[in-house]
Amino acid sequence: MKIRIQHDKHGFRMTNHTMNKKDFPIFKKNPGLVYLDNAATSLKPKCVIDAVNDYFSNYSANVHRGIYDLSAKATSSYEGSRETVREFINAASTKEVIFTHGATEAINMVALSWGVQNLKSGDEVILTISEHHSNLVPWQLVAKKTNCAIRFVDIDDNGVLNLAQLSKLLSRRTKIVALPHVSNALGTINPIKTMIQKAHAVGIKVLVDAAQSAPHLPIDMQQLDCDFLAFSGHKMCGPTGIGVLYAKERILENMQPIFGGGDMISEVYTTHSKWNSLPWKFEAGTPAIAEAIGLGEAIKYLKKIGMDEIKKHDAELLEFAIKRLQKIPGVKLFGPLDPKIQSGILSFNIDGIHPHDVAEILNGENIAVRAGHHCCMPLMQRLEISATVRASFYLYNDERDVEKLAHGIKKAIEIFNFSH
Numbered sequence: 001m002k003i004r005i006q007h008d009k010h011g012f013r014m015t016n017h018t019m020n021k022k023d024f025p026i027f028k029k030n031p032g033l034v035y036l037d038n039a040a041t042s043l044k045p046k047c048v049i050d051a052v053n054d055y056f057s058n059y060s061a062n063v064h065r066g067i068y069d070l071s072a073k074a075t076s077s078y079e080g081s082r083e084t085v086r087e088f089i090n091a092a093s094t095k096e097v098i099f100t101h102g103a104t105e106a107i108n109m110v111a112l113s114w115g116v117q118n119l120k121s122g123d124e125v126i127l128t129i130s131e132h133h134s135n136l137v138p139w140q141l142v143a144k145k146t147n148c149a150i151r152f153v154d155i156d157d158n159g160v161l162n163l164a165q166l167s168k169l170l171s172r173r174t175k176i177v178a179l180p181h182v183s184n185a186l187g188t189i190n191p192i193k194t195m196i197q198k199a200h201a202v203g204i205k206v207l208v209d210a211a212q213s214a215p216h217l218p219i220d221m222q223q224l225d226c227d228f229l230a231f232s233g234h235k236m237c238g239p240t241g242i243g244v245l246y247a248k249e250r251i252l253e254n255m256q257p258i259f260g261g262g263d264m265i266s267e268v269y270t271t272h273s274k275w276n277s278l279p280w281k282f283e284a285g286t287p288a289i290a291e292a293i294g295l296g297e298a299i300k301y302l303k304k305i306g307m308d309e310i311k312k313h314d315a316e317l318l319e320f321a322i323k324r325l326q327k328i329p330g331v332k333l334f335g336p337l338d339p340k341i342q343s344g345i346l347s348f349n350i351d352g353i354h355p356h357d358v359a360e361i362l363n364g365e366n367i368a369v370r371a372g373h374h375c376c377m378p379l380m381q382r383l384e385i386s387a388t389v390r391a392s393f394y395l396y397n398d399e400r401d402v403e404k405l406a407h408g409i410k411k412a413i414e415i416f417n418f419s420h
Ligand SMILES: Cc1ncc(COP(=O)(O)O)c(C=O)c1O
Pocket: 039, 040, 101, 102, 103, 104, 105, 132, 134, 135, 180, 182, 183, 184, 209, 211, 212, 232
């Protein structure tokens, strides 16, 4: 779908998807809502809500087991979603697409299965200092079990990764590099292709945390060639409770499951069991059926708009937001402040006002933002701050939302100037 640009009566740019706020029922109940917490979770379009509702209302049977029609329909919808995900990330096969509860579970599965099997004392895992806790704590758990060490690639003061340091850190001891495609706190788009090439050149595996990129940027497994990729459905218009672990088939074949139970076995004896084939070997128990179907529908919705168009829209809106907020005295912006290497996330602080107070005042204006450490405490320590306010954009946001944010910020400054 091509983006059509129009301007509203105040001169603010509106595109055909920002005008399509009507796809999102939440705006019917709350038309003034300025939702800028998309990095935490996105809103859900009606087509996704309908798909989930349809499953629960009309064919809510279990998958893979029943011989009856309803179960066959549930199975084909669930497995159909897996094919939709495969196509979305251009994986070679659906054997490489494992449904999880989210990015966190996907990364934990890699750490606790591949990590525990392959890491030993003296080995090193390389992360970045801007890691979300979900791509840090699982590796700390593995380090406790295996005695491996964790090393961190630093950033500069604008949140840009130090690639030269990565080259220095890569050594015979390194077994895996695990890094975010997009930083959830600063929005930095990391040069993951270069980093994957550097690691692969010396035989090191790479995990990409795509929780913040899968919703916003086109992702192609054949082109990127990473070994593992993790993302969550709820940040890309899908339901909560569903996510994806992509991994190369030959790696998955050699990995042991970490959860046992129904669906992940082919034969069970009192003494041992044989695992099911891929991808079900890693999906123990009744899966999140409705949620997987909802994720499939969300991907179809995003694809109808086009990931290139979403990327372009986010970049243009970010540029507008940077320029708008830079004009307000007392506002300090974080991150590269360059839409070419920053996705639709803008962190900021206001002189003399705690981020939580800013978020509370903005809430009074019906503007939803996140304030805090954004599950990135080591990054906050690196930047020598305790918290930021984070505005994060998605396809339904537009320049009017940014303008309302700017007014909200000015109001916060006025209130605090009066009270101090
Ligand atoms: C970069 C990044 N990684 C991982 C996660 C964890 O995602 P989830 O909580 O959906 O498992 C998040 C969530 O905010 C994130 O932003």
